[in-house]
Amino acid sequence: RHGYEADFLGVSVPMPTVRRKSAMAELADGSKVLHYEHFSVVVNKQRRLAQFTASNVDASKAAKEPEPGKDYGRKGLAGFGETDTEKWFTDPRIQLTHQLPNRFYTKDRGAFDRGHIVRREDVAWGATYDQVRRANGDTYHVTNCSPQVAGFNQSMQKGVWGQLENLVLDQAETERVSLFAGPAFDARDPVFVGVDDEGAVTIPIPRKFWKVVVARTGGKLQTFAFLLEQDLSETE
Numbered sequence: 001r002h003g004y005e006a007d008f009l010g011v012s013v014p015m016p017t018v019r020r021k022s023a024m025a026e027l028a029d030g031s032k033v034l035h036y037e038h039f040s041v042v043v044n045k046q047r048r049l050a051q052f053t054a055s056n057v058d059a060s061k062a063a064k065e066p067e068p069g070k071d072y073g074r075k076g077l078a079g080f081g082e083t084d085t086e087k088w089f090t091d092p093r094i095q096l097t098h099q100l101p102n103r104f105y106t107k108d109r110g111a112f113d114r115g116h117i118v119r120r121e122d123v124a125w126g127a128t129y130d131q132v133r134r135a136n137g138d139t140y141h142v143t144n145c146s147p148q149v150a151g152f153n154q155s156m157q158k159g160v161w162g163q164l165e166n167l168v169l170d171q172a173e174t175e176r177v178s179l180f181a182g183p184a185f186d187a188r189d190p191v192f193v194g195v196d197d198e199g200a201v202t203i204p205i206p207r208k209f210w211k212v213v214v215a216r217t218g219g220k221l222q223t224f225a226f227l228l229e230q231d232l233s234e235t236e
Helices: 074-078 102-106 129-138 160-171
Strands: 034-036 039-044 049-057 113-116 145-148 177-184 191-195 200-204 208-217 220-229
Touching: 049 145, 074 129, 102 113, 102 145, 102 191, 160 177, 160 208, 160 220
Parallel strands: none
Antiparallel strands: 034 039, 039 049, 049 177, 113 145, 177 208, 191 200, 208 220
8 A cells, every 4th residue: 555645746746744642552563553444543542533534536427437337435435245345454554453343332331433534435446446446444543442432423413524525525526635634632622431352441432523625626725624623532
């Protein structure tokens, strides 16, 4: 995987950098960026969640359906039958203790969604059907999700995070965009007592999430920034 492409818009839009590099999870070679298909993730090992993500989005029909006649639905891309559902994976390139495993979300008493930071639909594009499938599957790593309540995450429940995702994807049908997003970590974030693969854990839950949208229109870059807050009162 090559991950996020800085020149995707025809002009260099580099990834963010972090100040506290020691707080980020490391790969075996000492690097700190996890590359996936069309996106990259930097993980905060102390919070066990993505510090930020960087992704390239192309929602043109040619990119979303490069090979006519294939099944580009959610289940089709995953190769699922009618009753199958997605499985979320840890990433073996960083330590398991530096990422919040799927068990946290399945044993959280229904408190949280696994909120995609890089949305599946945003990066499920490519030059071939196999590339679209790789990008679709790559988003189901726990390094790419964060605890979000359903009323914040899901557009069907008028969640503002989900509604913003819809707006961005609609825009990307006519022009490419690059996205940066992540939780806005705060030392005052409320904690939630749950479980991971080893037992009980106390995890601070981010209240706020940010997203920066970068597009190139008329030969110029345009940037739009958002900071959205979720209501955690029912989980505290």
